[in-house]
Amino acid sequence: MRESTPLDRVAGAHDAAVLAVARRGDPVSRAGLAQALQVTPQAISKILGRLMDRGLIAEIGTVAAGPGKPTTFYRIVPSSRRAIGLHLTRARVHGVVVDLTGEILERRELEIGRLQPVDELIATLTEQARDLAQVGQGELLGVGLGMPGPVDWSEGVYRGSAQPDPWRGAPLRRLLAQELSLPVLLDHDSRAALVGEAWSQPGLLDDAALVLVEDGLGAALCLGGMIVRGAHSQAGEVGHTVVRLGGVPCSCGRRGCAQAEHRAALEAGDEEYAAQVLATVVVDLVRLVDVDRVVLGGRAVYAQHERTMDAIRAALEEGLRAEPWVHVEVMLSTRGTDLIAVGSACEVLEHEYGLPQALVGPG
Ligand SMILES: [Zn+2]
Missing domain, CATH: 3.30.420.40 (ATPase, nucleotide binding domain)
Known part of the structure; x- marks a missing residue:
């Protein structure tokens, strides 16, 4: 993954803001977006152009309303991107794959049964992610892993509890990214859950x-x-x-x-x-x-x-x-038992735009 520059991040935040409005479902217009985001229609044109070049937004037609230029409407392309979310606990891995709007395309649940050593755990997560990666179309952006803390989000490390704990100190983000050759994001289950809920509402x-x-x-x-x-x-x-x-x-x-x-x-x-x-x-x-x-x-x-x-x-x-x-x-x-897995996947979708530096790819 290419290093992102400050200008990329500003552009990313603008793109993310437009996508956030578009993913609510209704078709959007240049003037409507300009008003919703408090930027000029010219700026919106640039952003829409960028998003259309990447296949994230598509034009769906024009509507004439009275005299003057007809209004062009756009919508998000849900199938253009996917992300996988895994919710890890001591007992199970609950996984989902979602489209660009955060809709679940498929879910899988796997009972672990016992506390696996780290190498076995990575193999289990890898298998689950590869399985989910077969579902749907569009570019697969990465894998979000949500688990109970303490988790160091910036380092991608599970810090572990004071009890004897085979996962303590494990750099889960790096290990999983190496196995999958995909960007991986590790976060606290509660924070992933909040992101997932915020996408729903x-x-x-x-x-x-x-x-x-x-x-x-x-x-x-x-x-x-x-x-x-x-x-x-x-x-x-x-x-x-x-x-x-x-x-x-x-x-x-x-x-x-x-x-x-x-x-x-x-x-x-x-x-x-x-x-x-x-x-x-x-x-x-x-x-x-x-x-x-x-x-x-x-x-x-x-x-x-x-x-x-x-x-x-x-x-x-x-x-x-x-x-x-x-x-x-x-x-x-509103998300039931999918909450943490969906939120982990939505975090990957978000970081693709607003904060790309948070995702760490292989190598
Ligand atoms: Zn306590």
């Missing part, structure tokens, strides 16, 4: 938190339209905030962490307390970063979602009673 999640409850409990933040990562790719690690002093021991060494309390409650069959733990986490998060939407996702949420959503809404109402001007909408993810 364009423009709605500019100030939002996604709380993900799988084996662990984490969150991802989008503030002012930007995904927040933090100094060590650790922003949003709400699973290790303490909800009960002197509570259940946690793998991190402390006691009463939200993640440990939540898991212990579910294991004891106390769904009400589990829901309260999640509600506490959400209210604290809203207090800390001032978001207007909270999305809940993850396998452990879907099973109990009604009770959990009720508990969170009640806790927010109680917690924000003194500030009636603060409105927070709590939503369930």
Whole structure:
């Protein structure tokens, strides 16, 4: 992959902005895009020309509306590009291949059964990705891999937990890119999930938190339209905030962490307390970063979602009673169990434009 220059990145961001409007589905016009993106029609012409040269956008016809020049309409070409998304957990790999609009073309799920050593794991992921690469048409841009943290997004390394962990320190991004000869992107499951959800609900999640409850409990933040990562790719690690002093021991060494309390409650069959733990986490998060939407996702949420959503809404109402001007909408993810895999694939699509330096190709 060619090194990108600052000018490429500016052009990439413009192209990405036009594609983001076009992928909402309706045909777009030069004047409509100029208005939506607050740039001149001349600039839009240049961007559209670039996108058409690359086969990403196509002209679909002209419509005459009164006197004057007829309006030309364009639409995105979904089949022009593809990306693969893999959601890795200790138990399984859930994979999807998506088109340029983020629509799923195919999904595959593979139970791993046991904790594989790194070389075996890479072989498993490679096989899954190669299998998905057979589906659909259009250029395959790369593979996004989303997994529970701690993950170093910029280095492409799984940092691992304090427990004995065969994957700790593994440069998963580089190893997988070498095997596949494709660009690979590695990210936290919660952040991939937030990107996936933002693609499903364009423009709605500019100030939002996604709380993900799988084996662990984490969150991802989008503030002012930007995904927040933090100094060590650790922003949003709400699973290790303490909800009960002197509570259940946690793998991190402390006691009463939200993640440990939540898991212990579910294991004891106390769904009400589990829901309260999640509600506490959400209210604290809203207090800390001032978001207007909270999305809940993850396998452990879907099973109990009604009770959990009720508990969170009640806790927010109680917690924000003194500030009636603060409105927070709590939503369930629209993507179900595909959420993290789809989000990982959408991250690859995004980085093709806005931030191409984040993708690391082979060699
Ligand atoms: Zn902890």
